[in-house]
Amino acid sequence: MNLDLHSHSIKSDDGRAKVENYCEWIRKKELPLDGFVLTEHRQFDDESDYRNLEDEYGILILKASEVETDYGHVLIFGVNTDMRHAYDFGAINLSLDHVIEASERCGGMAVPCHPGRPNVGLAAHYHERGPVNSVTIIETRNGGSRAGEDEASIHLAEAYGYRGVGGSDAHLVSQIGKCATRFDTPIRNEADLVAALKNGDFEAVSCQT
């Protein structure tokens, strides 16, 4: 199944998409997408309940987060109460090493996103400060990447032996599904997603036209 692992709704400060409109768009455009993950900036959206939309559209909608670390932005999957006490999701200079360690200890998974992007990506920081040993997965396909950024991410993954995931980084409805991650096993919830990421049964796919 294909999941877009990186999207933002109006809950993010720079997001301009309503979640229902993502669903309508996926169905109208017949996108090869079984679901998407909302990764709101610097927060975890505890209050929204999208189960009715899941039922109406037959699309899996999971919730995660995108936090900001000293090595760039990082997607956090399997967010739970323990994790939210382990570090401040709203901070803008978290330690990447700590975020990865704490996320995994609390049963989740941390994945640096758009690593090939200047300033907010892992590669630029690796160049200046060296690698972080606890990284195992990075986002190698990002729908918002500029020319050369995904190539830099793929190169980084090859150099360090990282697995790669894909996500659109959609902030507008029409951007959803531009990149995704193909899983070999069924994903029904956040726990399944974390388990599949840990098992390595996935690959990044680009759906750019």
Add this chain to the structure above:
Amino acid sequence: MSLRFQDIELGDELPEHRPDIRLEIVREFAGAARMDAAARFTDHDKAREEGLPGAIVPGIMSQGILAAMVHGWSGDGIIERIDTVFRAMVVADTEPICRGVVTDVDPGTRTIVVDLTMQNEAHETTVLGTATVRFSV
């Protein structure tokens, strides 16, 4: 014939728009908007001295360009709201492409939402946003 609400469907694309952002046009806009005291909008060399890639287009001009594109397409439609996010600088004397696509149609209020993007020559999205447009017919 003016566009009618009933003819609009989710996924409809607006015609691509290639705005004229030659420096003299940007300079005129900056003057009209009383922003011409800032050399970054009017002079490539002085903008570069500030560390910019060249003279840049004011954000309100980029938003105006996108609004004009929506108006040109929608005819009698009224823009109720336009909301833009500036992701990267728009440099004068370049050739960006503006695009719009209908991503929500609400028959109850006769409004639509249009996703808006401006991309530079490297296909980098410099401005993105949405416009809500209301139709009377």
